[in-house]
Amino acid sequence: MSSAHQAGCRRNIRVKFKKIFIYLAIACCNGAGDVLLKRGMQNLGEIHLSRWTHIFNAFIDPWIILGILFLAGFFYSYLTALSWADLTYVLPATAFGYVITAFLSRVFLHETVSPWRWAGVLLITCGVGLVARGPSLTERPTKDTALGKDSAISRAKEQHELA
């Protein structure tokens, strides 16, 4: 196996790893952020309009601060993903956050999750799996590839390696 081929394989693995990592980061931060906010608001209790300043107490609750940090992490990973992947590739990952929320609310908040909800979780998981297996970015013809230069160069390289 040539070193160029090995380097190509390593790059492919790195790109695949990056895709999985960013998908998980978006979904987990989104789901965990929501659950943490909900947990924090449980501590706070109901907020009445007549005492709306009560809401500022939320910013000293550690659960809520943690939740906001997670949601900030979600926004950062969402923007990073959008910088190298299509919007229609990244959007299902945000929906996968609902799946994480369902699991976390079952385990962490002890909420009951109905069979319909599990069916929804299953459908979202199928949708996410389907799109995640496909290409992440729409191929756009550059000037070189449009002229066939790119393929000619790579063909020449391959022949050189074979020789």
Add this chain to the structure above:
Amino acid sequence: MNSLKLWTAIGMLVLASSAGDVMLSAAMKRIGDLDAIRINKGLLTVIGHVVREKLFLLGLCCLIFSFFCLLTALSWGDASLVAPASASLTYICSAILAKFLLHENVDRRRWLSAALVCVGVLLLVK
């Protein structure tokens, strides 16, 4: 009359949040790979690039507007209707906008995925 008001708010919410997402996506493509910039020049440079991009700020305004539409819609209708209806419609609307405005290659696989996610989100409230 009330349901017309509610669905107008949901429609505006869906349009604003899809438009916001499309603008964020276009803005990030203009800036380039954020991971590469962060590794080469640090996180502060990334934040500087992002904050100076006009399309990003416009997209953010759309998302903030959609959040206020959500609050308004929630005050007019049940949360169990508003939240899933708007979330699932947003997936379909974003896919349409991404195809025609961003010229993304939305093939059968992606349409099917958007539909599955849309129905899945609707089922979450049952």
